[in-house]
Amino acid sequence: MRARKVPQEALAGLRDADWVDRSRRPYVRDGVAWVPVREGYPADGDLPERALYTGRGYHLIGEIAVLHGPAPTEAELAAIIAHCRPRGVIRVAGLAGEKRIPKIEVLSGTVGETVHREQGYTFHLNPAVVMFAQGNRTEKVRMAALVRPGERVADMFAGIGYFTVPAACSGAEVHAMELNRAAFEYLERNSIENHVEGRVRAEHGDCRNLLAGYYDRVIMGHFDAPGFLPAALAHVRRGSVLHVHSIGPAETEIRRHLQDAGRAGTITVHRVKKYAPRAWHMVQDVTIS
Numbered sequence: 001m002r003a004r005k006v007p008q009e010a011l012a013g014l015r016d017a018d019w020v021d022r023s024r025r026p027y028v029r030d031g032v033a034w035v036p037v038r039e040g041y042p043a044d045g046d047l048p049e050r051a052l053y054t055g056r057g058y059h060l061i062g063e064i065a066v067l068h069g070p071a072p073t074e075a076e077l078a079a080i081i082a083h084c085r086p087r088g089v090i091r092v093a094g095l096a097g098e099k100r101i102p103k104i105e106v107l108s109g110t111v112g113e114t115v116h117r118e119q120g121y122t123f124h125l126n127p128a129v130v131m132f133a134q135g136n137r138t139e140k141v142r143m144a145a146l147v148r149p150g151e152r153v154a155d156m157f158a159g160i161g162y163f164t165v166p167a168a169c170s171g172a173e174v175h176a177m178e179l180n181r182a183a184f185e186y187l188e189r190n191s192i193e194n195h196v197e198g199r200v201r202a203e204h205g206d207c208r209n210l211l212a213g214y215y216d217r218v219i220m221g222h223f224d225a226p227g228f229l230p231a232a233l234a235h236v237r238r239g240s241v242l243h244v245h246s247i248g249p250a251e252t253e254i255r256r257h258l259q260d261a262g263r264a265g266t267i268t269v270h271r272v273k274k275y276a277p278r279a280w281h282m283v284q285d286v287t288i289s
């Protein structure tokens, strides 16, 4: 990550600077702040290795800074606040249960509903109540690019719509399923907000009971996705593609499910992001033959 060096006290004055990459946290040491630089702008060097904060960094979701990992020191929290002036700062200690409900601690300010803009899409959500995996940005872009107009897409774990909305904006007819009532309400709202409600059929409930007919593409954005393959494979045909998320490789389990369902397919594996020191968030693209 490229960065520019500025005096720590200058951080607050960078609020409107074009060159600052606000998706990354500046690194402050000995009165000097290394500020991440956006693509296309000059930098002084690479962001130094962090000596202090060992967490997984923070993201700005709307006006709320969301940290993962251990609690920051007071100095780190102060640097985050000076850098991006969030309405509130929360730490997500974990995601509970199948609905992936964030377990949060409010570190500063107020939290609640916010509006997050990403890649031209608008998402309403309360990051203290529903999860938003900002680290999956490249996968969201990849999905939006793969989808073709008129495709019939199932988003089995739609959440607030971060795959559904881009897919529908790319012209697909999306059947979006979500178990968590709070996330489902944002999903409906975000379809309207992005003017794709005519191409999104959002349903609240367990996707295994809601899948209907055949799909050209099935997005399975949940780490337990391989276990949902028996349900999904009943709704695909030759040429359909399933995007099966997992922690670590799941090829063997996927092949077993294909075999049990009497199906064959080719599997290509993609890494989405590092999830833990030795664990990757992966996506397996399974094309049914």
Ligand SMILES: C[S@@+](CC[C@H](N)C(=O)[O-])C[C@H]1O[C@@H](n2cnc3c(N)ncnc32)[C@H](O)[C@@H]1O
Residues within 6 Å of the ligand: 098, 099, 100, 131, 132, 133, 156, 157, 158, 159, 160, 161, 162, 163, 177, 178, 179, 180, 183, 205, 206, 207, 208, 221, 222, 223
């Ligand atoms: C990893 S999150 C997906 C993130 C999501 N794509 C987003 O917009 O943030 C998984 C989502 O799947 C939902 N979910 C879990 N089990 C489900 C099921 N059986 N049927 C439908 N949705 C389910 C959870 O409530 C959660 O919102």
